[in-house]
Amino acid sequence: MYSKKLGKSTTVSEYFTNNSHNLVFNEYYGFQVADVPMDIVLGEEVLRKIDNMFAINLAGIVKLERNRCYKWHQDAKRGVSINMLLSSGDSHCLFGSDSESDDQYKITELKYEPETFYLFNNQIMHTVINFDKPRYLFTVEFVKDKDELTYSDVFMSL
8 A cells, every 4th residue: 555665855845845835736637736846856865766767757746725635536647656745734644445345445544754755556545634734745656657657566676
């Protein structure tokens, strides 16, 4: 579902801290996303290493307003991403797997550690439930889509 073995951020977290009040958000696949410049992304040693193996197409900061949730979904395009929660608050990222009932999921929560990159399996059902304040998440999209690049491909290469 996810792995936190990617390490801590330096440039992306600093970029967000210094620019959060100036970010311009646009709609992208139903989400509010602000672009992160590739020089900032590739300033992260771990992201530069991954980009050398699996080209990163773009990166952004996704905003979810308070008292909102994303519906349960699998990403339409991405098979794998790298995510990092940039804000604190009462927010929950849940993965769901089939259970004995068609109406229920067994759930696992991803409890993000501050300024930590996570390898994220976008093809497992997941949702985010956010409560008290806007939630900001850094995420990347690879050049290869879900049919060409999977979570396992990246996980096994690290």
